[in-house]
Amino acid sequence: MVLLWEHLLLINHEVAILALGAIRKVPAVIETPEGDFIGIRQKMFVSHSYDHRVVNGALGGMFIKTLKDILEAWDINQDF
Numbered sequence: 001m002v003l004l005w006e007h008l009l010l011i012n013h014e015v016a017i018l019a020l021g022a023i024r025k026v027p028a029v030i031e032t033p034e035g036d037f038i039g040i041r042q043k044m045f046v047s048h049s050y051d052h053r054v055v056n057g058a059l060g061g062m063f064i065k066t067l068k069d070i071l072e073a074w075d076i077n078q079d080f
Helices: 058-073
Strands: 016-020 024-031 035-043 047-052
Touching: 047 058
Parallel strands: none
Antiparallel strands: 016 047, 024 035
């Protein structure tokens, strides 16, 4: 059984919660100028929930987009 979606519940006094799934290799359509083909890509499910009294949907969406951009550009050899 594979769990794709999880319902995240906030406990009192929490503003947000983030869940990160495992990185898995899955088949995906890869688009190229020569045409589309199916290849193997690494993918991960990300889910978040937040208190709408504190964070609105636009801010939550910007957070997920920023997280996506950081993870997709990740360089394991980067110095911090």
